[in-house]
Amino acid sequence: MNHYSGLRNALIAFFLLLSALYALPNIFGSDLAVQVSSAGDAAIEQSDLTKITATLKQKNIQYKSAALSNRRILVRFGDNASQLSAKDLLKTELGRNYVVALNLAPSVPQWLDSLGGRAMSLGLDLRGGVHFLLEVDMQAVLAMSIDKYYNELRTLLREGRLYKSIKKEGDSIAIRFKTLELKDKALARIKSDISDLIVLETGDQDELLIQVGISDDAQKIAKSSALKQNITTLRNRVNELGVAEPIIQQQGLERIVVQLPGVQDTARAKEILGAVATLEFRLVDEKNDPQTAIQSGRTPIGSKLYYFKDGRPLLLKTRVITTGENITGASSGIDQENNIPMVNITLDSAGGRAMLDTTKKYLHHRMAVVFIENQVETITDEDGRVVLDKKGN
Numbered sequence: 001m002n003h004y005s006g007l008r009n010a011l012i013a014f015f016l017l018l019s020a021l022y023a024l025p026n027i028f029g030s031d032l033a034v035q036v037s038s039a040g041d042a043a044i045e046q047s048d049l050t051k052i053t054a055t056l057k058q059k060n061i062q063y064k065s066a067a068l069s070n071r072r073i074l075v076r077f078g079d080n081a082s083q084l085s086a087k088d089l090l091k092t093e094l095g096r097n098y099v100v101a102l103n104l105a106p107s108v109p110q111w112l113d114s115l116g117g118r119a120m121s122l123g124l125d126l127r128g129g130v131h132f133l134l135e136v137d138m139q140a141v142l143a144m145s146i147d148k149y150y151n152e153l154r155t156l157l158r159e160g161r162l163y164k165s166i167k168k169e170g171d172s173i174a175i176r177f178k179t180l181e182l183k184d185k186a187l188a189r190i191k192s193d194i195s196d197l198i199v200l201e202t203g204d205q206d207e208l209l210i211q212v213g214i215s216d217d218a219q220k221i222a223k224s225s226a227l228k229q230n231i232t233t234l235r236n237r238v239n240e241l242g243v244a245e246p247i248i249q250q251q252g253l254e255r256i257v258v259q260l261p262g263v264q265d266t267a268r269a270k271e272i273l274g275a276v277a278t279l280e281f282r283l284v285d286e287k288n289d290p291q292t293a294i295q296s297g298r299t300p301i302g303s304k305l306y307y308f309k310d311g312r313p314l315l316l317k318t319r320v321i322t323t324g325e326n327i328t329g330a331s332s333g334i335d336q337e338n339n340i341p342m343v344n345i346t347l348d349s350a351g352g353r354a355m356l357d358t359t360k361k362y363l364h365h366r367m368a369v370v371f372i373e374n375q376v377e378t379i380t381d382e383d384g385r386v387v388l389d390k391k392g393n
Contacts, residue, residue, distance in 0.1 A: 025108045025119040031064065031076040032083040033105040036090060039097050044071050055093050061086050074105055129261040130269050136254050141226040142171060144325055145214055149173065149197055152350050155357065156193055162186040172200055172213040183208060231256055237273055279324030283358070284366040285315035306370060316368050321358045326351025
């Protein structure tokens with residue numbers, strides 16, 4: 001016999017009905033889909049959607065629906081053959097400025113979606129997907145650190161002409177001096193200005209030669225920073241795939257685990273996650289003409305030829321002022337004078353010192369920010385087998 005009042009029974013029935021309503025999205029399953037997003041900063045627009053639907057209709061590829069949402073275009077299909085054909089077609093037609101990837105999209109009805117109904121995000125064990133275990137190349141991290149400190153030492157010791165020669169030797173830097181007095185001055189300056197470096201015991205009897213290396217604490221900080229930067233970069237790249245609740249976490253001291261539930265296109269995920277980018281600040285070569293260098297086939301000594309995205313050439317100095325390794329923070333903003341978008345960056349002490357010295361010395365000279373991205377592109381044959389992994393800039 002029910003001893004509850006009518007109001008309590010009504011409340012129980014209401015919440016049972018509400019629970020059933022928001023559990024409904026899980027019974028509708030997922031549609032096979034192709035997702036298209038921008039590979040750069042350009043926004044996906046309605047014209048892109050029109051172009052995609054027109055291309056599919058021209059090739060008689062049937063699709064259930066196509067919609068633009070959250071700067072991505074999602075095209076749904078009723079069978080796997082149409083999905084795969086559309087993916088290959090769109091990748092060819094749209095080019096490298098777009099990311100075309102296979103995905104699974106929840107097939108929740110519009111009326112239920114408008115009420116906030118969402119399917120439960122399932123993990124790899126229930127939904128399938130891809131699992132990557134990535135290892136950060138810590139030797140490359142230390143090599144880049146040695147390069148950075150090498151440039152810092154040259155700049156620091158050049159001020160008083162304190163060294164005779166300086167060169168990199170594996171994981172250390174060898175510095176030779178003319179006199180013991182200059183050696184003592186250099187050691188004092190290194191200790192005060194670059195505390196991350198230590199003098200190594202080599203057993204060499206040459207009193208005018210020292211070997212310096214990176215301290216253990218500095219190595220740990222460099223490795224930890226590289227790992228965190230890679231995790232942040234991977235999270236940003238996973239956003240291109242539109243994965244719901246991806247898992248990106250550190251495993252051990254050098255590895256990163258990436259789990260992408262629902263992603264079908266393993267090759268495309270590999271291309272996006274495997275891209276490697278570098279950032280450098282260089283001075284522009286104001287004295288030489290890039291067109292002359294192109295026509296003669298000879299680049300001036302101390303300069304290197306680069307190209308803008310639109311193909312315009314530019315000569316830059318080979319000396320790197322600072323790199324992305326020296327950036328500790330970045331934020332977007334608006335230039336108050338010109339009212340144009342800008343990016344504010346924060347440099348570490350070494351990068352800030354190098355930037356200050358360069359800008360003081362080369363006042364009113366142009367500076368270039370060089371961004372180079374090496375991408376992995378997977379090419380398959382007619383049977384879907386991988387025949388080539390190639391890298392492009």
